[in-house]
Ligand SMILES: O=P(O)(O)OC[C@H]1O[C@H](O[C@H]2O[C@H](CO)[C@@H](O)[C@H](O)[C@H]2O)[C@H](O)[C@@H](O)[C@@H]1O
């Protein structure tokens with residue numbers, strides 16, 4: 001059944017990217033493949049239960065595709081022109097909001113034409129959702145690219161229950177206030193009934209911005225939005241997670257364990273393999289990690305015979321200037337370290353500018369004695385959780401930046417400040433030499449956390465809170481307590 005011959009969908013997800021990628025075969029034939037992202041896995045059970053639809057961009061400019069069913073999911077594509085990809089996506093989303101929301105690690109650019117394009121494209125997503133939603137439907141909007149959609153949608157469809165989840169940090173007011181369109185952004189978000197953040201700190205940064213810019217009363221976790229009638233918005237942390245059991249299942253497969261052994265052999269069977277896996281993004285602290293490793297080699301505290309660093313840097317946003325520059329810097333540093341320290345039989349850094357499928361990722365996690373997550377700022381960092389979920393053997397050490405959302409939950413990681421290069425070096429040495437009993441103790445505690453709090457729980461928690469707000473009869477001291485709502489009950493009677 002398509003949108004043309006039904007009254008609309010009861011559950012809709014709206015995100016910048018669709019959960020399916022368009023792939024073109026060597027023969028030039030186009031098809032759709034489910035993208036491997038965690039969000040698809042998280043929302044798939046809800047989607048299936050509610051017979052919902054997903055609205056998003058297919059990832060290529062000027063691609064106008066009719067709604068279709070792809071891998072069992074109802075897809076409603078939103079087209080973006082070449083100019084809009086440049087201005088809304090590469091410009092305002094990834095060169096204004098992204099650096100601003102990540103502690104201005106790179107300088108954000110403010111251009112009025114980018115903002116205008118952001119408004120136009122957000123309106124297009126809102127229109128698509130308004131047209132597709134059944135009376136009283138639940139619409140869940142995802143991420144910073146679409147912060148104006150909640151208000152735009154509410155203004156034409158006040159019957160809808162609207163959720164918003166921000167996957168990246170929400171910055172402190174001192175930084176956020178740089179944005180020339182700061183008031184429009186918080187106002188846009190307040191169109192939602194529930195606004196979810198990764199960390200408690202993000203939710204309080206947002207509430208503070210609302211107080212400062214709009215003067216609304218906030219009573220943690222609620223924001224009172226005046227109007228006729230006035231509304232109450234819940235702004236709260238819902239830390240995202242992963243499909244933990246599927247990572248463990250993959251890690252237990254003999255062929256993936258064999259691949260992990262093969263990876264180690266390919267590296268010359270060093271005593272210790274350290275691993276970094278990141279999108280090639282300036283938020284990930286790849287340069288800090290390389291600097292620390294290079295200095296450890298120079299100081300003689302580690303040797304290339306004993307320790308290899310594998311760095312996967314998957315290509316990302318390659319047309320944005322800051323990302324091009326970062327690639328040059330990272331590759332120059334890798335080349336220098338390898339030139340200075342590699343021998344004929346051992347390479348200091350095994351560097352890969354590729355994106356790998358999930359099976360290979362799990363093999364890499366199993367091959368790595370030490371996982372290095374050194375982000376300077378990161379909404380969550382799913383890689384940290386995936387490493388933990390994959391280590392069913394209870395082994396492996398996670399070195400984790402305190403500037404990631406994950407560090408709020410993975411308290412038994414070796415937590416580091418990546419700006420403190422000496423501290424990072426000491427943590428790397430400590431990780432390499434950590435006794436097995438201590439590794440296992442730490443990993444056991446982290447595994448418990450990740451297995452209990454998986455992505456299904458994340459979506460259920462968020463949607464339960466959303467339902468609570470829609471029903472409006474929630475006990476303020478225990479907003480979620482009395483609800484037994486499950487995803488199945490998203491179905492209309
Ligand atoms: O779509 P792209 O521009 O290629 O970027 C990929 C995604 O990157 C961001 O991920 C964030 O979400 C993760 C899951 O919640 C979180 O763990 C991570 O810390 C964030 O950086 C972005 O938020 C997505 O919208 C992008 O699609």
Ligand SMILES: O=c1ccn([C@@H]2O[C@H](COP(=O)(O)OP(=O)(O)O)[C@@H](O)[C@H]2O)c(=O)[nH]1
Nearest residue numbers: 279314354355356357358361380381382383
């Ligand atoms: O070669 C790669 C590199 C990364 N990933 C996946 O990309 C996601 C990265 O998510 P994270 O939250 O760590 O950072 P983001 O890139 O979203 O900022 C994780 O699920 C990784 O397993 C992947 O599938 N192949």
